[in-house]
Amino acid sequence: MxxxxxxxxxxxxxxxxxxxxxxxxxxxxxxxxxxxxxxxxxxxxxxxxxxxxxxxxxxxxxxxxxxxxxxxxxxxxxxxxxxxxxxxxxxxxxxxxxxxxxxxxxxxxxxxxxxxxxxxxxxxxxxxxxxxxxxxxxxxxxxxxxxxxxxxxxxxxxxxxxxxxxxISERDADLEKIVRDKISLHKKAFNSLTVDLQNEKITNSIKDKLFGIRVYRKDETCPACGNIGILTGKLISVSEGRANEYEIIQNINVLPTHFFCFCCDFELENHQELDSIELGGQYKIEESFKPWEYFEEDDVE
The missing domain is CATH 1.20.120 (Four Helix Bundle (Hemerythrin (Met), subunit A))
Known part of the structure; x- marks a missing residue:
C-alpha cells in the first residue's frame, strides 16, 4: 500500500x-x-x-x-x-x-x-x-x-x-452424560440416608477438608449433595504483588483439575469432567505475605 x-x-x-x-x-x-x-x-x-x-x-x-x-x-x-x-x-x-x-x-x-x-x-x-x-x-x-x-x-x-x-478440549456429549449420571447416583445415595446420618457426614466433611495438602484449593458447592467440597488445580500465572498497610497480596490464577466432596464422596478427576458441567472456569487464590517474606531472596550457596 x-x-x-x-x-x-x-x-x-x-x-x-x-x-x-x-x-x-x-x-x-x-x-x-x-x-x-x-x-x-x-x-x-x-x-x-x-x-x-x-x-x-x-x-x-x-x-x-x-x-x-x-x-x-x-x-x-x-x-x-x-x-x-x-x-x-x-x-x-x-x-x-x-x-x-x-x-x-x-x-x-x-x-x-x-x-x-x-x-x-x-x-x-x-x-x-x-x-x-x-x-x-x-x-x-x-x-x-x-x-x-x-x-x-x-x-x-x-x-x-x-x-x-x-x-478447549471438546465437550464430549458422552462425557457429560457420564458425569451427570455420576452426580445422580451420589445424590440419590446421600438423600437415601437418614437425616441424622446426613448431618453427621456434613459435620465430618467440614473437619476433613481442613486437613491434608491440597494445592490451590477453593471451596465449591458439590453438584451432587449441595454441600461444600474442595476444588483444586494447577498454576497458570501469578500477579504482581500489591501492597496495603500491613502486607503484600498476590493473586494466583488457577486452572481447576480436580473436585472432591468429603460429604458424599463425589469426585471429578480432570478438567474435562469439570468443564462438562461448567465447573472448569479459572479461579483466583489470594496469598498474603509480610514485606520481608515477599522480598526475601533465596540464599545463594
Missing amino acids: SFNSAWTYEKLWLKGKNYIDKALLQDRESEMFPFFAAIALEFIARATLAKVHPALLAEPKDGENILYAFGFQKRPLYTPISIPTKLVIERCEVIVPNFTESEKIFCKEITVKRNEELHSGNLGFENFPTKIWLSKYYKTLKILLEFQDKTLLDFLQNNEAEAAEEM
Missing part, C-alpha cells in the same frame, strides 16, 4: 495481542478480564478478514472505503469506516473453516456484553464467571488463529496457552 493503512493484518494482530496481554494481567474474577478479552477477540476476528484482504473490512456504502482497502486515498487525512463487529463475525463464519454457528453465537453474545459495558449505564460483565465463557472463548480464538497460520502459543503467554489447550 502507498500509505500507512490502519487495516493491515499486522496492525490488527498486534492490537489484538496488546489487548489479550492486558486481559491476562487482570484478576480472573474481575469484570476487566472478559472486557479486555472481548476487545482482543474482535481484533483477531478483524485480523482474520484482513489476512484474506482488507477490503473485507470496508464499509461498502462509501466507495472511498473500498479504495482505501486497496491502497488508494482521495484525501490524505481520510479516516476509513469499517464494517460493524456483527458483520465481521458473520463473514468469519463464511470464510473460516470450523467457525460454526456455535462460535458465531458466542462471539455475538460477548460483543453484546462489551457494548453494554461501553454504551450504557449497566455493567456488561457483571456476574460473568469464567466457567461459563472462557473455554468457549479459547476454542473460538484457536479456530481464528489457525486460519491465520498461528497458534494459541503465539498469542498467549506460555502457561496460559497450555491451560487454554486443555480447556
Whole structure:
C-alpha cells in the first residue's frame, strides 16, 4: 500500500495481542478480564478478514472505503469506516473453516456484553464467571488463529496457552452424560440416608477438608449433595504483588483439575469432567505475605 493503512493484518494482530496481554494481567474474577478479552477477540476476528484482504473490512456504502482497502486515498487525512463487529463475525463464519454457528453465537453474545459495558449505564460483565465463557472463548480464538497460520502459543503467554489447550478440549456429549449420571447416583445415595446420618457426614466433611495438602484449593458447592467440597488445580500465572498497610497480596490464577466432596464422596478427576458441567472456569487464590517474606531472596550457596 502507498500509505500507512490502519487495516493491515499486522496492525490488527498486534492490537489484538496488546489487548489479550492486558486481559491476562487482570484478576480472573474481575469484570476487566472478559472486557479486555472481548476487545482482543474482535481484533483477531478483524485480523482474520484482513489476512484474506482488507477490503473485507470496508464499509461498502462509501466507495472511498473500498479504495482505501486497496491502497488508494482521495484525501490524505481520510479516516476509513469499517464494517460493524456483527458483520465481521458473520463473514468469519463464511470464510473460516470450523467457525460454526456455535462460535458465531458466542462471539455475538460477548460483543453484546462489551457494548453494554461501553454504551450504557449497566455493567456488561457483571456476574460473568469464567466457567461459563472462557473455554468457549479459547476454542473460538484457536479456530481464528489457525486460519491465520498461528497458534494459541503465539498469542498467549506460555502457561496460559497450555491451560487454554486443555480447556478447549471438546465437550464430549458422552462425557457429560457420564458425569451427570455420576452426580445422580451420589445424590440419590446421600438423600437415601437418614437425616441424622446426613448431618453427621456434613459435620465430618467440614473437619476433613481442613486437613491434608491440597494445592490451590477453593471451596465449591458439590453438584451432587449441595454441600461444600474442595476444588483444586494447577498454576497458570501469578500477579504482581500489591501492597496495603500491613502486607503484600498476590493473586494466583488457577486452572481447576480436580473436585472432591468429603460429604458424599463425589469426585471429578480432570478438567474435562469439570468443564462438562461448567465447573472448569479459572479461579483466583489470594496469598498474603509480610514485606520481608515477599522480598526475601533465596540464599545463594
